[in-house]
Amino acid sequence: MTGPQDELWLDDDAGRLVRPYTVSNGRTQPTAKLDLLSMVMATGRVPRAHLEPDHARALGLCAGPTTVAEIAAHLKLPAVITKVLLSDLVDCGAVSTRAPGSAADSTDRSVLEALLDGLQRRL
Known part of the structure; x- marks a missing residue:
């Protein structure tokens, strides 16, 4: 899912050339409460603002219900x-989230x- 503009930011040996904190504009606190096991799914609403490449890739991974952990793994x-x-x-209405069920204890080794x-x- 990389386009021509992404080639400038990726290196086969080194990986991503942009530091992760620049992807989030230096933010480290999400505005929505998300757990690694939270399910995320696209709503079909088109965001009004132009999406940054990483936002667009994340949205593309949300076509079906997907966990935050899976999306992080795919985005590396x-x-x-x-x-x-x-x-x-979530803030722009492009995805919805569902908290993990009570059976999904994030400290449970089997989970x-x-x-x-x-x-x-x-x-």
């Missing part, structure tokens, strides 16, 4: 930066192992 960004990007998309297994199969 830290979870906190991904949460900031997704909260921007974490299942999440890791799912991510490894997708990547």
Whole structure:
């Protein structure tokens, strides 16, 4: 999903040439409460403002219900930066979120192992 403009910011050996905090404009606190296991899905609403490339990529990954952790893995960004990007998309109405169910305890080892297994199969 990289376009010609993305080639300037990616290096095959080094990876992303832009520091993660620049992707979020230096912000480290998302405006929406998101957990790694929160489900995110596109609403179909088109944001009024022009989307930055990372916002557009994140929105593209939200076509179906997807966890924040999966989106972070696909974007190859830290979870906190991904949460900031997704909260921007929530704020403009482009995505909706659903908190993980009570059965999804983020400190439960079996839940974490299942999440890791799912991510490894997708990547």
